[in-house]
Amino acid sequence: xxxxxxxxxxxxxxxxxxxxxxxxxxxxxxxxxxxxxxxxxxxxxxxxxxxxxxxxxxxxxxxxxxxxxxxxxxxxxxxxxxxxxxxxxxxxxxxxxxxxxxxxxxxxxxx
Amino acid sequence: xxxxxxxxxxxxxxxxxxxxxxxxxxxxxxxxxxxxxxxxxxxxxxxxxxxxxxxxxxxxxxxxxxxxxxxxxxxxxxxxxxxxxxxxxxxxxxxxxxxxxxxxxxxxxxxxxxxxxxxxxxxxxxxxxxxxxxxxxxxxxxxxxxxxxxxxxxxxxxxxxxxxxxxxxxxxxxxxxxxxxxxxxxxxxxxxxxxxxxxxxxxxxxxxxxxxxxxxxxxxxxxxxxxxxxxxxxxxxxxxxxxxxxxxxxxxxxxxxxxxxxxxxxxxxxxxxxxxxxxxxxxxxxxxxxxxxxxxxxxxxxxxxxxxxxxxxxxxxxxxxxxxxxxxxxxxxxxxxxxxxxxxxxxxxxxxxxxxxxxxxxxxxxxxxxxxxxxxxxxxxxxxxxxxxxxxxxxxxxxxxxxxxxxxxxxxxxxxxxxxxxxxxxxxxxxxxxxxxxxxxxxxxxxxxxxxxxxxxxxxxxxxxxxxxxxxxxxxxxxxxxxxxxxxxxxxxxxxxxxxxxxxxxxxxxxxxxxxxxxxxxxxxxxxxxxxxxxxxxxxxxxxxxxxxxxxxxxxxxxxxxxxxxxxxxxxxxxxxxxxxxxxxxxxxxxxxxxxxxxxxxxxxxxxxxxxxxxxxxxxxxxxxxxxxxxxxxxxxxxxxxxxxxxxxxxxxxxxxxxxxxxxxxxxxxxxxxxxxxxxxxxxxxxxxxxxxxxxxxxxxxxxxxxxxxxxxxxxxxxxxxxxxxxxxxxxxxxxxxxxxxxxxxxxxxxxxxxxxxxxxxxxxxxxxxxxxxxxxxxxxxxxxxxxxxxxxxxxxxxxxxxxxxxxxxxxxxxxxxxxxxxxxxxxxxxxxxxxxxxxxxxxxxxxxxxxxxxxxxxxxxxxx
Numbered sequence: 024x025x026x027x028x029x030x031x032x033x034x035x036x037x038x039x040x041x042x043x044x045x046x047x048x049x050x051x052x053x054x055x056x057x058x059x060x061x062x063x064x065x066x067x068x069x070x071x072x073x074x075x076x077x078x079x080x081x082x083x084x085x086x087x088x089x090x091x092x093x094x095x096x097x098x099x100x101x102x103x104x105x106x107x108x109x110x111x112x113x114x115x116x117x118x119x120x121x122x123x124x125x126x127x128x129x130x131x132x133x134x
Numbered sequence: 135x136x137x138x139x140x141x142x143x144x145x146x147x148x149x150x151x152x153x154x155x156x157x158x159x160x161x162x163x164x165x166x167x168x169x170x171x172x173x174x175x176x177x178x179x180x181x182x183x184x185x186x187x188x189x190x191x192x193x194x195x196x197x198x199x200x201x202x203x204x205x206x207x208x209x210x211x212x213x214x215x216x217x218x219x220x221x222x223x224x225x226x227x228x229x230x231x232x233x234x235x236x237x238x239x240x241x242x243x244x245x246x247x248x249x250x251x252x253x254x255x256x257x258x259x260x261x262x263x264x265x266x267x268x269x270x271x272x273x274x275x276x277x278x279x280x281x282x283x284x285x286x287x288x289x290x291x292x293x294x295x296x297x298x299x300x301x302x303x304x305x306x307x308x309x310x311x312x313x314x315x316x317x318x319x320x321x322x323x324x325x326x327x328x329x330x331x332x333x334x335x336x337x338x339x340x341x342x343x344x345x346x347x348x349x350x351x352x353x354x355x356x357x358x359x360x361x362x363x364x365x366x367x368x369x370x371x372x373x374x375x376x377x378x379x380x381x382x383x384x385x386x387x388x389x390x391x392x393x394x395x396x397x398x399x400x401x402x403x404x405x406x407x408x409x410x411x412x413x414x415x416x417x418x419x420x421x422x423x424x425x426x427x428x429x430x431x432x433x434x435x436x437x438x439x440x441x442x443x444x445x446x447x448x449x450x451x452x453x454x455x456x457x458x459x460x461x462x463x464x465x466x467x468x469x470x471x472x473x474x475x476x477x478x479x480x481x482x483x484x485x486x487x488x489x490x491x492x493x494x495x496x497x498x499x500x501x502x503x504x505x506x507x508x509x510x511x512x513x514x515x516x517x518x519x520x521x522x523x524x525x526x527x528x529x530x531x532x533x534x535x536x537x538x539x540x541x542x543x544x545x546x547x548x549x550x551x552x553x554x555x556x557x558x559x560x561x562x563x564x565x566x567x568x569x570x571x572x573x574x575x576x577x578x579x580x581x582x583x584x585x586x587x588x589x590x591x592x593x594x595x596x597x598x599x600x601x602x603x604x605x606x607x608x609x610x611x612x613x614x615x616x617x618x619x620x621x622x623x624x625x626x627x628x629x630x631x632x633x634x635x636x637x638x639x640x641x642x643x644x645x646x647x648x649x650x651x652x653x654x655x656x657x658x659x660x661x662x663x664x665x666x667x668x669x670x671x672x673x674x675x676x677x678x679x680x681x682x683x684x685x686x687x688x689x690x691x692x693x694x695x696x697x698x699x700x701x702x703x704x705x706x707x708x709x710x711x712x713x714x715x716x717x718x719x720x721x722x723x724x725x726x727x728x729x730x731x732x733x734x735x736x737x738x739x740x741x742x743x744x745x746x747x748x749x750x751x752x753x754x755x756x757x758x759x760x761x762x763x764x765x766x767x768x769x770x771x772x773x774x775x776x777x778x779x780x781x782x783x784x785x786x787x788x789x790x791x792x793x794x795x796x797x798x799x800x801x802x803x804x805x806x807x808x809x810x811x812x813x814x815x816x817x818x819x820x821x822x823x824x825x826x827x828x829x830x831x832x833x834x835x836x837x838x839x840x841x842x843x844x845x846x847x848x849x850x851x852x853x854x855x856x857x858x859x860x861x862x863x864x865x866x867x868x869x870x871x872x873x874x875x876x877x878x879x880x881x882x883x884x885x886x887x888x889x890x891x892x893x894x895x896x897x898x899x900x901x902x903x904x905x906x907x908x909x910x911x912x913x914x915x916x917x918x919x920x921x922x923x924x925x926x927x928x929x930x931x932x933x934x935x936x937x938x939x940x941x942x943x944x945x946x947x948x949x950x951x952x953x954x955x956x957x958x959x960x961x962x963x964x965x966x967x968x969x970x971x972x973x974x975x976x977x978x979x980x981x982x983x984x985x986x987x988x989x990x991x992x993x994x995x996x997x998x999x
Contacts, residue, residue, distance in 0.1 A: 049154070050151060050154075050155050051154065051155045051158040051159060054155075055162075068180070069155065069159070069180050069181040070180075070181055070187055073151070073152065073155075073187060074187070089147075092154065093161075094157055094158070094161065096154055096157060097150055097154065098151075098154045099147070099150070099154070
């Protein structure tokens with residue numbers, strides 16, 4: 024079984040902001056969405072998911088709310104805040120620039 | 135913030151969130167057809183260690199170090215309570231070290247470091263002559279020099295001098311002794327002293343008999359400060375009106391009671407007559423170097439202008455340095471000693487911590503296995519170390535406070551500022567810094583081991599896990615350090631002790647046994663011949679001689695070991711002639727017949743003075759052997775004429791009628807200087823103050839009542855007071871005694887701590903190797919061999935420690951050379967004795983663990999494993 028590639032540093036935050044931005048989610052759903060969307064390509068260990076979520080919450084980019092979730096149990100739902108949306112835009116822009124720069128470099132052929 | 139205040143609630147929410155996740159994951163896994171157990175297991179595995187994750191999350195949410203600190207301190211205290219013996223040992227060791235340090239630092243802080251209790255005390259300096267030919271600094275200056283300094287300098291705001299001593303004063307009609315200083319007008323300005331009541335005298339009142347008195351004296355005599363104003367005090371032959379009472383606590387110099395204008399008695403107009411203590415306040419913008427340059431320029435001009443000033447320059451010293459110069463060496467020596475004690479204590483603590491860490495290897499391994507990160511474990515052990523250290527510091531401060539009071543009781547009176555000694559914020563801060571520094575420094579080693587705790591090894595065989603690796607070598611280093619430090623301290627203490635024994639037994643040239651000293655002060659109207667004083671003293675001595683129990687009695691002007699002395703240049707008729715400024719100096723002493731018999735000083739040649747050596751008869755003198763040898767060598771000095779500048783009579787020449795043995799008059803450690811004795815009855819000038827010595831066959835103090843009565847019958851106006859020669863000698867030895875006792879006590883403490891250290895390290899190593907020893911025994915090793923092997927290994931380390939210590943001691947002992955008497959700092963006897971003592975005690979300390987090793991039962995040892 025080949026190991027899924029590690030996430031580029033800092034990109035987990037971006038992905039989480041993006042996913043939560045689509046619809047308020049709880050942690051487990053986040054992890055599921057992440058796996059589905061990326062076709063299992065990006066595997067985020069659940070162990071690193073929660074610290075990341077809590078970090079975003081502390082930074083004020085997402086807020087949390089306790090609601091009744093599946094199985095009739097209390098679950099913590101995360102919602103993107105206004106600051107979080109700004110952050111998402113900024114991070115997305117940044118990602119585009121970085122990834123296009125990397126692509127350009129990779130397209131170079133030896134002369 | 136909420137996380138900080140409500141960690142419990144956050145914790146609960148964390149659990150909820152994570153368990154929800156687990157539930158969902160399990161559900162998901164179940165739907166993929168896994169069994170319930172497998173589904174749960176997979177979910178947990180996916181999430182990782184729940185506990186660790188919670189810790190991570192908590193760290194992230196809260197201000198983690200505060201949270202950890204609270205946990206660590208709490209945990210530390212619980213652990214300390216569980217491991218009470220090891221913890222008590224650590225606390226006690228710390229307490230001893232810290233207590234010793236706090237005590238000595240309190241002394242240093244109050245005596246050397248705290249500013250003097252005057253206005254801007256760093257501006258106050260002492261000005262003294264500096265003799266370029268001898269490199270000596272004299273405490274007293276001449277009046278003409280002072281006036282030139284004062285007029286020509288550009289650096290002083292105020293410059294003043296003072297001179298004085300204990301004299302007879304009469305207040306409220308009662309004669310008594312009081313310490314009187316005659317001072318120039320700017321004296322009080324130098325200190326910025328503002329009187330609490332009344333006023334100071336002005337320059338125009340310089341010749342008016344006025345007095346300013348100390349607050350304490352005023353309260354003693356008149357009930358309160360205000361009550362003294364306008365009253366009269368009779369002193370130095372003048373009835374002075376008290377116009378001011380000094381600020382409470384002001385009593386410079388020493389404990390002065392009364393200050394009066396310096397012009398009330400004739401000033402010595404001679405440039406060579408050094409009798410005045412000069413003190414000044416520098417201008418605000420002048421530093422010490424500028425002051426020195428300016429004053430030295432003046433001194434150079436005076437040297438050109440006056441033959442008496444040949445070789446005479448000037449020294450400017452901050453007052454605090456001058457006051458504490460003698461105490462400094464003793465106090466720093468003690469400080470060095472207690473730091474040594476502290477280091478040994480710390481080494482012991484390090485070992486005890488290591489032992490605790492080893493015993494807790496399994497605990498650490500478990501904590502690490504369930505998710506304690508290495509950083510966290512290190513922090514925890516360090517926190518515990520600091521908690522222990524603080525407990526030690528607390529006990530130590532209490533212990534230090536008690537010892538401080540004991541030391542103060544036995545400290546020499548002449549350590550300045552002892553009354554100011556107290557435990558203040560600076561002492562507490564110092565203790566805090568030492569505590570934290572030592573706990574952290576010596577907690578780091580064990581803590582690092584805790585951080586490296588190997589989970590599998592630790593869980594399997596915790597003892598071996600910790601015992602292997604660097605630990606044995608680290609322990610050996612601890613033992614080496616302890617032995618070396620103890621050796622250094624013991625050598626210092628041994629040298630001081632030997633030096634003190636030498637000093638106590640030194641041949642003073644006179645006997646201190648059973649001599650009662652009666653000091654009197656006859657009221658005379660200024661200097662000059664006054665036969666009433668001499669008659670009084672002659673009569674007093676005569677009557678004292680007749681008292682039952684008195685074997686011999688005589689009078690003397692300057693008591694041994696008292697700073698107050700006279701000296702003067704001298705010449706011999708027909709002897710060598712000298713250039714100005716190079717005339718040899720001699721101590722001058724004034725005595726009555728019978729002095730040598732009373733003091734038990736042998737007369738080597740010629741005779742003692744007798745009752746015929748009176749004013750108007752041929753002038754005679756007795757010299758000591760040192761002077762006779764210096765001037766005459768083997769030739770006979772009897773009958774030669776000697777001249778000295780002490781009085782008019784002595785300038786006119788005196789015939790030498792006797793030579794006496796040398797006597798150490800200045801201090802027990804100072805060899806006799808050339809000395810000239812003058813008969814009291816031929817030099818009545820300064821005769822108001824005389825001490826009457828009585829050699830008794832009874833306990834000397836028992837005679838004081840009858841002597842007081844005798845004096846009162848002769849003249850009720852003369853105050854008398856008593857001491858014994860023995861007391862004077864004891865007082866003269868108070869510094870060396872203080873040093874010796876304290877350094878000795880601390881060195882003993884250090885040695886005991888070290889021996890405990892050596893013992894416990896060795897016991898530990900033996901205990902650790904019980905299994906190995908069991909195997910050896912099982913394979914046929916002899917118990918004797920095991921014993922000698924353990925001893926041998928211990929001694930190897932001890933010998934290295936001794937060698938290291940010896941090397942340090944040989945260098946460090948140079949530092950105490952200045953306080954040693956008649957002993958080389960490398961005294962081989964002391965060093966050999968110390969090495970022997972340490973080797974033997976270390977051997978004894980290793981003996982018990984070695985015996986234990988030799989008596990290991992192989993069966994038990996192997997089963998243990």
